[in-house]
Amino acid sequence: MNGIHDLGGRDGLGAVAPPESEPVWKAEWEKHAHTFFPLAFKAGMFGVDQFRFGMELIPPVHYLTSPYYEHWVDSVAYHGERTGFWTAEEIEKRYQHYLSNPDEPLPPDQDPDGELIAFLNAAIPAGVPAGRDTGKAAKFSVGDTVTVTSDAPRGHTRKASYIRGRTGVVVLAHGEMIYPDTAGNNQGEAPEHVYTVQFTNEELWGAEAAEPNGTVTFDVWEPYIRPAA
Amino acid sequence: MSTTEKATHQEQIAARVKAIESLMIEKGLMTTAAVDRLAEIYENEVGPQLGAKVVAKAWTDPDFKKRLLENASTACAEMGIGGLQGEDMVAVENTDDLHHVIVCTLCSCYPWPVMGLPPNWYKEPAYRARVVREPRKVLSEEFGLDVPDSVEVRVWDSSSEMRYWVLPQRPAGTDGFTEEQLAALVTRESMIGVAYAKQP
Numbered sequence: 001m002n003g004i005h006d007l008g009g010r011d012g013l014g015a016v017a018p019p020e021s022e023p024v025w026k027a028e029w030e031k032h033a034h035t036f037f038p039l040a041f042k043a044g045m046f047g048v049d050q051f052r053f054g055m056e057l058i059p060p061v062h063y064l065t066s067p068y069y070e071h072w073v074d075s076v077a078y079h080g081e082r083t084g085f086w087t088a089e090e091i092e093k094r095y096q097h098y099l100s101n102p103d104e105p106l107p108p109d110q111d112p113d114g115e116l117i118a119f120l121n122a123a124i125p126a127g128v129p130a131g132r133d134t135g136k137a138a139k140f141s142v143g144d145t146v147t148v149t150s151d152a153p154r155g156h157t158r159k160a161s162y163i164r165g166r167t168g169v170v171v172l173a174h175g176e177m178i179y180p181d182t183a184g185n186n187q188g189e190a191p192e193h194v195y196t197v198q199f200t201n202e203e204l205w206g207a208e209a210a211e212p213n214g215t216v217t218f219d220v221w222e223p224y225i226r227p228a229a
Numbered sequence: 230m231s232t233t234e235k236a237t238h239q240e241q242i243a244a245r246v247k248a249i250e251s252l253m254i255e256k257g258l259m260t261t262a263a264v265d266r267l268a269e270i271y272e273n274e275v276g277p278q279l280g281a282k283v284v285a286k287a288w289t290d291p292d293f294k295k296r297l298l299e300n301a302s303t304a305c306a307e308m309g310i311g312g313l314q315g316e317d318m319v320a321v322e323n324t325d326d327l328h329h330v331i332v333c334t335l336c337s338c339y340p341w342p343v344m345g346l347p348p349n350w351y352k353e354p355a356y357r358a359r360v361v362r363e364p365r366k367v368l369s370e371e372f373g374l375d376v377p378d379s380v381e382v383r384v385w386d387s388s389s390e391m392r393y394w395v396l397p398q399r400p401a402g403t404d405g406f407t408e409e410q411l412a413a414l415v416t417r418e419s420m421i422g423v424a425y426a427k428q429p
Binding site: 005006007008009010011013014015016017018019022024025026027028029031032033034035036038039040042043048052055064066067068070073076077080085086090091092094095096097098099102106107108109110111114116117120121123124125126127128129130131158160162172174177178194196198204205209211212213214215216217218219220221 | 236238239240241242243244245246247248249250251252253254255256257258259260261262263264266267268270271272275311312313314315316317319332334335336337342345346348349350352353354355356357358359361362363364365366367370371372378379380381382383384385386387388389390391423
């Protein structure tokens with residue numbers, strides 16, 4: 001979707017202003033929000049592509065101005081409702097309750113066998129690989145010159161606006177991986193070959209605006225590209 | 230809190246997180262013990278000290294460096310490093326002619342197993358928007374890093390599950406340093422590409 005999350009190349013967003021140092025978690029709730037991600041995944045609410053789409057659906061002003069981990073909370077709330085774990089009314093009722101009773105403790109843990117901690121201990125070092133091998137032949141090779149299609153899907157995609165219609169060179173080929181344009185839209189993995197394409201600054205921004213001697217690489221799935229004309 | 234008081238945004242988010250968490254706990258999908266464990270992992274176990282060890286080894290062991298540049302995931306696995314959000318890693322080497330910098334313009338993708346969780350500025354809009362369009366200006370104005378025009382600046386936008394990170398150049402004056410001494414010169418920022426490794 002042409003959402004505000006698709007930020008590459010936008011102007012006017014101000015200073016980066018990195019602080020000297022900062023804690024991993026800026027507030028207690030951020031730890032809890034982070035833990036939603038692996039455990040809601042384990043519960044079957046989403047895969048990583050769906051999780052990202054949940055964040056892309058956040059209204060633009062809120063997306064740009066809210067603390068980072070609130071994006072995760074919004075996506076988990078959306079997918080929990082979508083998959084039938086709760087209703088918006090249930091969340092709202094409990095939200096009002098905890099807003100009025102902020103110090104009330106959470107319900108007691110129910111995990112007598114420690115299954116959830118065992119899951120974290122296993123999944124974090126092992127990861128959840130997105131690579132797949134269906135045996136499909138790759139249509140492109142390193143060195144090929146390719147153009148990104150200009151289609152602008154309304155659902156989830158990883159085809160950023162700033163590379164659409166642009167021409168670059170394939171510099172790496174990674175094999176098949178889960179395809180975000182199906183997986184993120186609840187339509188399954190449908191793996192496609194992934195390539196890294198390198199674009200010159202001039203191709204992306206025009207000769208007048210481009211910085212000298214620079215390139216950007218961007219990973220594309222095979223359906224995103226065509227042989228350059 | 231009475232209805233006449235206005236909750237701060239932080240109080241509102243904290244209440245919303247509790248609302249969702251209470252539902253997940255009642256369904257047996259989450260525990261506060263799991264929150265403590267996850268925080269322990271990313272506060273004390275998985276952080277940029279791991280990537281620094283990998284870089285120091287690459288600086289001192291040419292065969293390892295070759296394996297790292299061929300396949301960063303399998304090379305890191307030799308050192309017991311890998312996992313979530315770094316299943317498929319690519320290390321890109323800075324040279325006298327080439328300076329790399331990483332970003333995720335579409336969200337916040339970052340190689341957690343070697344660098345821990347990303348700093349907030351990496352996840353926020355300004356860096357994501359600007360670094361693909363004016364990387365030299367961002368490096369210079371925001372990070373005090375002036376890359377000469379003779380050096381190509383290559384920005385890696387992590388749009389897929391491939392996770393790129395930078396193998397910085399070994400600083401001069403470090404001949405004979407141990408891997409441990411070298412690792413102390415490798416910062417998170419040097420593996421993002423917004424800084425060089427520290428001078429001894």
